[in-house]
Amino acid sequence: MRYHDSVVDLIGDTPLVRLRNVIGERTRATVLAKVEYFNPGGSVKDRIAVRMIDAAEASGELKPGGTIVEPTSGNTGVGLAIVAQQRGYDCVFVCPDKVGEDKINVLRAYGARVEVCPTAVAPEDPRSYYNVSDRLVREIPNAWKPDQYSNPNNPRSHYETTGPELWDQTEGRITHFVAGIGTGGTISGTGRYLKEISNGAVRIVGADPEGSVYSGGTGRPYLVEGVGEDFWPDAYDRSVCDEIVPVSDSDSFEMTRRLAREEGLLVGGSCGMAAAAAVRVAETAGPDDIVVVLLPDGGRGYLSKIFNDGWMARYGFLATGGETATVGDAL
Numbered sequence: 001m002r003y004h005d006s007v008v009d010l011i012g013d014t015p016l017v018r019l020r021n022v023i024g025e026r027t028r029a030t031v032l033a034k035v036e037y038f039n040p041g042g043s044v045k046d047r048i049a050v051r052m053i054d055a056a057e058a059s060g061e062l063k064p065g066g067t068i069v070e071p072t073s074g075n076t077g078v079g080l081a082i083v084a085q086q087r088g089y090d091c092v093f094v095c096p097d098k099v100g101e102d103k104i105n106v107l108r109a110y111g112a113r114v115e116v117c118p119t120a121v122a123p124e125d126p127r128s129y130y131n132v133s134d135r136l137v138r139e140i141p142n143a144w145k146p147d148q149y150s151n152p153n154n155p156r157s158h159y160e161t162t163g164p165e166l167w168d169q170t171e172g173r174i175t176h177f178v179a180g181i182g183t184g185g186t187i188s189g190t191g192r193y194l195k196e197i198s199n200g201a202v203r204i205v206g207a208d209p210e211g212s213v214y215s216g217g218t219g220r221p222y223l224v225e226g227v228g229e230d231f232w233p234d235a236y237d238r239s240v241c242d243e244i245v246p247v248s249d250s251d252s253f254e255m256t257r258r259l260a261r262e263e264g265l266l267v268g269g270s271c272g273m274a275a276a277a278a279v280r281v282a283e284t285a286g287p288d289d290i291v292v293v294l295l296p297d298g299g300r301g302y303l304s305k306i307f308n309d310g311w312m313a314r315y316g317f318l319a320t321g322g323e324t325a326t327v328g329d330a331l
């Protein structure tokens with residue numbers, strides 16, 4: 001019989017798929033996508049979830065029957081919920097009320113508790129997202145907060161899995177690695193591994209929404225989700241990236257839609273952002289170069305936004321001549 005003991009065993013070892021149609025005609029380099037929606041929770045964040053939980057079990061921070069408390073509404077929550085459930089932990093996720101109902105329902109479907117906090121209060125307000133999660137950690141017995149922004153096991157998971165997988169899958173021929181930056185875990189861990197194993201030969205390129213701190217901004221609003229920050233997280237190692245490519249929402253969303261229509265890859269907006277940066281990198285790369293771009297999640301969670309013509313037109317991403325909304329309206 002061929003089977004896995006638990007769905008947790010399916011985390012990692014995601015495939016590489018060559019991008020054939022979204023690259024420019026003059027591009028001679030090979031562009032390969034690391035498709036992370038093949039993880040059981042549907043995103044790259046399953047990798048950090050299992051690594052952070054393994055480490056907390058080993059250190060005794062997470063005790064049998066304990067409760068995982070994390071302020072997250074998205075992919076990290078799904079990864080944590082799956083691993084927690086399989087190992088007998090409870091999960092409480094704290095998220096702001098601007099988060100869509102579907103995302104909250106996904107977390108609840110896995111058995112997690114979700115506390116929704118008002119967005120329209122100051123960070124120091126006891127009802128704020130930050131304060132509620134801190135209070136829950138204090139009040140719940142055996143509570144543990146992974147904190148993906150500062151947990152070294154976030155980048156470490158990529159140093160131990162994503163990086164070696166890419167080196168192996170490309171038989172050491174990878175020349176460029178392109179990924180979006182949110183917490184910075186993916187690019188820092190994968191990038192550091194690839195730099196070390198190649199003696200510095202692999203070029204590490206971060207893709208960032210225009211306006212975020214990584215590309216020199218202040219965190220100006222943008223609509224692409226899961227990437228860009230208005231502060232510098234500890235999980236981000238500033239010494240790893242050779243280059244940061246800023247990408248506009250418009251270019252990110254156009255590429256996201258093209259990946260679905262032309263490559264059969266229904267992926268999220270940060271994937272389009274990273275792929276847009278990779279295509280730019282590939283345009284100036286040589287014929288023997290292998291550019292790998294990491295696509296963090298699937299597109300199902302974005303059907304009512306990026307894949308919805310009305311939403312796209314409202315923000316001016318599709319030419320319609322109608323009235324357009326501003327980024328602030330969506331935030």
Ligand code: PMP
Pocket residue numbers: 074075076180181182183184185186187225226227268270271296297
């Ligand atoms: N894309 C999406 C959809 C994400 O949820 C995240 C994680 N915040 C990223 C990209 C960025 O990954 P990292 O946090 O490892 O920088």
